[in-house]
Amino acid sequence: MERQLREHTELSCAGCGVRLQSESPEQAGYIPEAAIAKEPVICQRCFRIKHYNEASSVAINQDDFLRLLGGIGETDSLVVHIVDLYDFEGSLISGLQRFVGNNPVLLVVNKIDLLPKGMNMNRVRNWVQKQAKAQGLRTVDVVLCSAKRNMGFDHVIESLDRYRNGRDVYVVGATNVGKSTLINRLISDYSDMERELTTSRYPGTTLDAVHIPLEDGKAIIDTPGIVYTSRMTEVVPRSFLGTLMPDKPIKPLVYQLNEQQTLFIGSIVRFDFVEGERQSFTLYLSNALNVHRTKLDRADDLYDNHKGELLGTPTTAELETIPEWTRHSLKVRQGERQDIFISGLGWIQANGGRGALIDIYAPKGVKVMLRDSMI
Incomplete structure (x- = not known):
């Protein structure tokens, strides 16, 4: 032994x-x-x-994943790209189109169950299509679903039937987007597991995908998830993920702010309204996170004295394992509704269209950006 x-x-x-x-x-x-x-x-x-009949998530680094993608372009396949609607820009695979070649891409947008109740899903779908196109991704279709809550999964199966045309199906996505949950649903609904598990190796890499046989002799190929360290979920301790990641519909928080006011989102992110007319901001993030408002000139002292306690988690000990804050200065355009997107945390919608100067403090490396409002 x-x-x-x-x-x-x-x-x-x-x-x-x-x-x-x-x-x-x-x-x-x-x-x-x-x-x-x-x-x-x-x-x-x-x-x-x-x-x-159950797959589990595994992860590989970005270089290995890109080599893996390079092999897909040499095949004749349907590519299913799974993204997390709650972390759309953080989970979309940048440059996917140039790796998959002429293979069609079906964009499956998971975790729609986290959106506030009463959302117009057609509007959300149109927003996704626009954002994907702006990232250079050409899709044959966009499907909204929640693999966890079994919402819209029949549309996923219908789209696979429509676009597969007897080809293999490659499933790609980042970590924590619900890929393994969706794969497990595909295995139970769409695969003949009486056959032996088969394998295939990509040239140029020792990391391999798992082939799950289909009844027609083709396969669903489950690729390892790519790790994007620009997502908050990858830089915080695992003990904090339950607070950071919502597991039920978000209840938006609306704050009327004057300039020179600050919002602390737990002890993990700071939002400074530096300059602009009085206006409202709506926070779309896990309702397990504590939000605290204060004046900008008191923010530094408040954080130094009360991080991990009054301001909420992460705890002081957990904060020592997280990268220090980096400041992101953003200018919200006048006359437009924009979101301040913080990868892995959620987003803050500037509602007034009055323009604003915003400073965001987030752990170094986490993606922070402005985008057209989703909602």
């Missing part, structure tokens, strides 16, 4: 070909040490697909 433990790092998964490892369950190739002696030797991800 000791010899097996020493040598297993040189083994590859018999299911997907990835190098096996027992240190990181969330990374590709994980196998519990107790399973190393079993035959065939397969990673936990392949084991769960084969025996339980």
Whole structure:
């Protein structure tokens, strides 16, 4: 057994070909040490697909993921790109179009269950199409769904039937977008798991996707999730994710602010209304986060004395593990409704169209940007 433990790092998964490892369950190739002696030797991800019809998320870095994408362009396939509506710009794969070649792209927008109740979904869909086009992504269709709440999944299946035309289906997406939940639904609704799990290796990389057989001999290919460190979800401790990521419809928070006022969003983000006429701002973020208003000239002292306590989580100890704040100075255009988007946190809508100068303080590396309002 000791010899097996020493040598297993040189083994590859018999299911997907990835190098096996027992240190990181969330990374590709994980196998519990107790399973190393079993035959065939397969990673936990392949084991769960084969025996339980259930896929789990694994992640790879950006360079490896881009090499993986490069192989898709050489195939004749349907590409299903899953994004998180709540973190749209943070989860959209930049430059996807140039990697997939002429293959059609079906954009599946997950987590619509988090939107406030009563939303006009046609308007949201039109907004998604516009944003995707602005990012250079050409899509054959956009489907809104919630894999977790089983909303709109019949439309996902209908779109796969419409655009697949007997081809393989490659599923791509970032981490934490609900890809594994959606894959599990596809496995149960769309795949014949009586067949043996099959594999295929991309040229130029040792990281492999898992092929889930379909009845017509083709496959759904589940690719590892790409890690974007520009998302708040990737820089905060796991213990804080339950507070950061909403799990039920958001209840928007509206604040009427004068210039030189500040909002602290927990102890993780600071919003300064630096200059502009009195106007309202609507916060679309997890309702588990505490929001505290103060005057701009008191903000520094308030944060120094009350971060992790009065201002809310993350705790002081957790903040020590998070990158220090970077300031982002943004100018909201007069006469337009715009969102201040903070990847992984949510967004703040400037409602008045009166123009404003805003400073956002967020952990270094987290994407902060202005965009046309979603709502």
